[in-house]
Amino acid sequence: MENVPxxxxxxxxxxxxxxxxxxxxxxxxxxxxxDDEVVVRIEATPINPSDQATLIAPADVSTGKTTGxxxxxxxxxxxxxxxxxxxxxxxxxxxxxxxxxAGIVVKAGSSKAAQALLxxxxxxxxxxxxxxxxxxxxxxxxxxxxxxxxxxxxxxxxNPLTAxxxxxxxxxxxxxxxxxxxxASNLGQMLNRICLNDGIDLxxxxxxxxxxxxxxxxxxxxxxxxxxxxxxxxxxxxxxxxGAYVAFDAIGGGDLGSRILTCxxxxxxxxxxxxxxxxxNTFKQLYVYGSLDLSPTVINRNFGFSWGVNAWLLTPFIQKxxxxxxxxxxxxxxxxxxxxxxxxxxxxxxxxxALKAEVVAEYSKQATGQKFLINPTL
Amino acid sequence: MENVPxxxxxxxxxxxxxxxxxxxxxxxxxxxxxDDEVVVRIEATPINPSDQATLIAPADVSTGKTTGxxxxxxxxxxxxxxxxxxxxxxxxxxxxxxxxxAGIVVKAGSSKAAQALLxxxxxxxxxxxxxxxxxxxxxxxxxxxxxxxxxxxxxxxxNPLTAxxxxxxxxxxxxxxxxxxxxASNLGQMLNRICLNDGIDLxxxxxxxxxxxxxxxxxxxxxxxxxxxxxxxxxxxxxxxxGAYVAFDAIGGGDLGSRILTCxxxxxxxxxxxxxxxxxNTFKQLYVYGSLDLSPTVINRNFGFSWGVNAWLLTPFIQKxxxxxxxxxxxxxxxxxxxxxxxxxxxxxxxxxALKAEVVAEYSKQATGQKFLINPTL
Numbered sequence: 001m002e003n004v005p006x007x008x009x010x011x012x013x014x015x016x017x018x019x020x021x022x023x024x025x026x027x028x029x030x031x032x033x034x035d036d037e038v039v040v041r042i043e044a045t046p047i048n049p050s051d052q053a054t055l056i057a058p059a060d061v062s063t064g065k066t067t068g069x070x071x072x073x074x075x076x077x078x079x080x081x082x083x084x085x086x087x088x089x090x091x092x093x094x095x096x097x098x099x100x101x102a103g104i105v106v107k108a109g110s111s112k113a114a115q116a117l118l119x120x121x122x123x124x125x126x127x128x129x130x131x132x133x134x135x136x137x138x139x140x141x142x143x144x145x146x147x148x149x150x151x152x153x154x155x156x157x158x159n160p161l162t163a164x165x166x167x168x169x170x171x172x173x174x175x176x177x178x179x180x181x182x183x184a185s186n187l188g189q190m191l192n193r194i195c196l197n198d199g200i201d202l203x204x205x206x207x208x209x210x211x212x213x214x215x216x217x218x219x220x221x222x223x224x225x226x227x228x229x230x231x232x233x234x235x236x237x238x239x240x241x242x243g244a245y246v247a248f249d250a251i252g253g254g255d256l257g258s259r260i261l262t263c264x265x266x267x268x269x270x271x272x273x274x275x276x277x278x279x280x281n282t283f284k285q286l287y288v289y290g291s292l293d294l295s296p297t298v299i300n301r302n303f304g305f306s307w308g309v310n311a312w313l314l315t316p317f318i319q320k321x322x323x324x325x326x327x328x329x330x331x332x333x334x335x336x337x338x339x340x341x342x343x344x345x346x347x348x349x350x351x352x353x354a355l356k357a358e359v360v361a362e363y364s365k366q367a368t369g370q371k372f373l374i375n376p377t378l
Numbered sequence: 379m380e381n382v383p384x385x386x387x388x389x390x391x392x393x394x395x396x397x398x399x400x401x402x403x404x405x406x407x408x409x410x411x412x413d414d415e416v417v418v419r420i421e422a423t424p425i426n427p428s429d430q431a432t433l434i435a436p437a438d439v440s441t442g443k444t445t446g447x448x449x450x451x452x453x454x455x456x457x458x459x460x461x462x463x464x465x466x467x468x469x470x471x472x473x474x475x476x477x478x479x480a481g482i483v484v485k486a487g488s489s490k491a492a493q494a495l496l497x498x499x500x501x502x503x504x505x506x507x508x509x510x511x512x513x514x515x516x517x518x519x520x521x522x523x524x525x526x527x528x529x530x531x532x533x534x535x536x537n538p539l540t541a542x543x544x545x546x547x548x549x550x551x552x553x554x555x556x557x558x559x560x561x562a563s564n565l566g567q568m569l570n571r572i573c574l575n576d577g578i579d580l581x582x583x584x585x586x587x588x589x590x591x592x593x594x595x596x597x598x599x600x601x602x603x604x605x606x607x608x609x610x611x612x613x614x615x616x617x618x619x620x621g622a623y624v625a626f627d628a629i630g631g632g633d634l635g636s637r638i639l640t641c642x643x644x645x646x647x648x649x650x651x652x653x654x655x656x657x658x659n660t661f662k663q664l665y666v667y668g669s670l671d672l673s674p675t676v677i678n679r680n681f682g683f684s685w686g687v688n689a690w691l692l693t694p695f696i697q698k699x700x701x702x703x704x705x706x707x708x709x710x711x712x713x714x715x716x717x718x719x720x721x722x723x724x725x726x727x728x729x730x731x732a733l734k735a736e737v738v739a740e741y742s743k744q745a746t747g748q749k750f751l752i753n754p755t756l
Binding site: 050053054089090093252253255258273274275276277278281288291296297298299300301304305306307308309310311312313315316 | 428431432467468471630631633636651652653654655656659666669674675676677678679682683684685686687688689690691693694
């Protein structure tokens with residue numbers, strides 16, 4: 001087996017008593033695995049919006065400064081005004097993070113399952129993967145198929161399982177097509193490929209003409225720009241054509257979700273001569289799974305009395321469908337990792353790079369089309 | 379059997395081509411019942427908020443005028459600006475309404491079930507009970523217990539089944555206590571009596587000090603005024619004490635529902651030292667069942683990622699629980715009609731009275747504590 005060092009670095013996000021957020025590197029011993037555990041040398045771990053929330057979101061990055069070099073590098077920025085009470089529970093606790101990644105198993109416990117992974121490239125789901133070496137349970141590992149690189153396997157869980165989760169949710173709740181917002185994102189492009197493969201109608205909503213072109217070039221049939229004059233009319237027609245009465249919304253704030261529900265109701269009432277005071281019987285569901293717009297969700301309630309607005313999150317979905325279904329979905333991800341579930345990264349950076357003010361400024365505002373990859377071996 | 383006339387009157391609400399809403403009386407033959415049908419002489423039928431929606435809500439009652447007398451009485455008011463497209467499907471169609479009421483069965487079809495009702499006082503659920511005689515199926519009738527008057531039985535369905543529906547929904551979804559807004563309403567007082575009888579904790583939210591007193595005088599333990607300075611703190615404490623993670627909201631507009639969800643989350647996180655970015659795992663549910671405030675619902679999403687906001691409506695609830703459960707609930711209503719399910723009316727009016735401008739002006743703004751009863755025999 002290769003040489004594993006005695007100690008290694010992990011990235012931490014710390015809120016200080018004096019109102020700053022710091023990113024720093026912590027050196028600690030590389031742990032020994034228990035019977036059912038392995039130690040993974042992390043080679044690729046992406047910065048997802050779900051990581052950003054804890055990593056950097058509370059900071060005003062315009063005040064960010066980096067001091068020191070190498071393992072002593074420290075990034076410091078002021079906590080954004082108004083968030084003081086929200087970050088209070090974090091003060092003085094250097095939090096580890098990084099929800100998914102991939103690397104090589106360099107140590108393995110005594111169990112058969114652990115030993116079988118030794119030397120293998122695995123994808124890992126965990127909460128602290130922005131580090132050089134990480135001890136995890138074998139159940140958190142998904143062995144990658146022969147020839148798949150850690151970089152290819154870095155984003156095996158969050159986006160792929162979320163996109164598959166949308167389709168599973170649609171099916172299990174009796175819907176037959178999907179409306180998706182911020183549809184040009186990495187996740188949105190993945191969902192488009194899944195729906196094309198599975199023969200599911202997907203109504204893509206984007207905000208820019210070039211995003212319409214991008215998705216159309218990838219085979220999408222329904223792509224609507226919410227800034228277009230005829231957006232509501234066209235969305236109603238697309239819902240009528242597809243029966244897409246469930247929407248997944250990454251934006252959260254503002255009234256786009258409400259407008260989608262209104263178009264759904266119009267489509268549902270298309271053939272109703274005289275609607276009653278409570279609207280159609282067609283159940284309309286909006287799932288909010290992101291907060292690209294942090295402002296309040298505005299629900300106009302002009303779409304009858306048969307609707308739901310819910311938060312959608314990956315972890316409760318996985319708990320709900322159970323381990324067998326999850327493994328089935330994971331197998332599909334592994335098998336289609338470089339096609340359906342391929343991720344693209346705008347930048348590959350080292351752990352130390354992730355603490356540089358100009359880099360933080362970039363990934364803190366990372367929009368849906370842009371994604372940073374940390375490579376802790378650099 | 380008593381003398382049944384050849385023809386009788388029914389109240390209609392009509393939107394005209396020239397942008398008016400009219401209330402008028404239509405004379406038509408009293409129908410003959412089919413085998414499984416009965417004809418009921420309606421003696422008491424309330425004006426519920428659910429009736430108002432179709433009856434009068436689209437009218438600007440400040441422009442209301444009444445002409446004619448007796449059966450020729452006509453009320454006319456302008457349709458409120460901005461509602462033109464919404465009422466368009468109604469133009470030229472004199473709609474019947476009246477969702478519940480009670481009276482005497484004066485004609486019965488040949489079936490055993492129909493014949494058994496002849497001469498009985500029954501409560502009826504239907505959509506057109508603002509009339510003197512109404513033909514309905516025996517399944518729509520609930521025979522009242524001996525000695526119960528039509529007036530006592532006029533409101534057997536909408537409020538009682540809605541209040542019981544809240545409790546059933548709470549139970550079937552695994553909640554153990556309820557938050558209720560506009561809690562001093564007829565419905566709210568009924569829900570308070572049910573919860574006291576059944577030993578369920580109810581957190582009542584009202585908007586005036588006298589409503590706090592009213593509910594406390596009726597034995598309510600938790601009554602909070604949403605205009606009080608310490609409302610959020612007290613609501614959080616009440617939710618913590620009771621575990622009330624489901625709320626039923628009659629108001630709909632504004633941010634009260636969102637504030638309730640925020641307090642639920644605070645209560646859920648009470649013992650959590652360091653909440654994650656997605657908040658608590660406690661599922662929080664807001665049901666919107668009314669629109670006392672027609673403005674948009676504003677959802678601040680500062681309560682994690684485990685929540686739902688849904689419309690709640692009686693008809694889908696009844697369809698969901700099925701006929702057996704519904705009959706069981708109806709039996710309880712019949713047995714406790716003058717106690718738990720007693721309704722109070724501010725005014726008893728005739729069909730012709732219901733067309734008088736000064737009366738329309740009153741019942742069109744009927745607040746939650748006030749309820750008009752139409753007696754078509756007057």
